[in-house]
Amino acid sequence: DAGVIQSPRHEVTEMGQEVTLRCKPISGHNSLFWYRQTMMRGLELLIYFNNNVPIDDSGMPEDRFSAKMPNASFSTLKIQPSEPRDSAVYFCASSLMGNNSPLHFGNGTRLTVT
């Protein structure tokens, strides 16, 4: 079975540019999570969806960040405009909604903003 698929694996962009990260969750999973990981702040939850609906976006750092899930098999995280402090590894994870369900992570997108 294919796992969670993220693209691109690496993204290098200049400050001020728009960045779009993509995620395809595991088929049948109804919860999707976006995380950001840095050495300083660890693995931070940005937003999560249940059945394509955003449930909690309190972790989204500011209005420059937005996330969408137009259908059960696709989600995007957009940063506009990007800033150097947004440089991090961004992970998408999916699960079956319910207590104790395991999170299945993609391999992440390493974003570098210069």
Add this chain to the structure above:
Amino acid sequence: TQLLEQSPQFLSIQEGENLTVYCNSSSVFSSLQWYRQEPGEGPVLLVTVVTGGEVKKLKRLTFQFGDARKDSSLHITAAQPGDTGLYLCTSGTYKYIFGTGTRLKVLA
């Protein structure tokens, strides 16, 4: 917000040594999960503990959930280089906030 603190932050040991890492919170959890993350990859689930006092074993790894369900430990016996990675704990419920992590390096 439930906060999870993990200790130690970093640990470097020789192959064959034993070690214990901890996950602590001031809040009570209905369940707790441990993940391991290797470089360039996403975290992978190791175990879920749900009952206070519960002990689970996964080969050389032993996981314990505190009686009060506020803390958990992970003990590795005879560590091997393949155990190297970042160990993360999280509540296994709806929001999956992760702890600060313990970065383990096992030297051959």
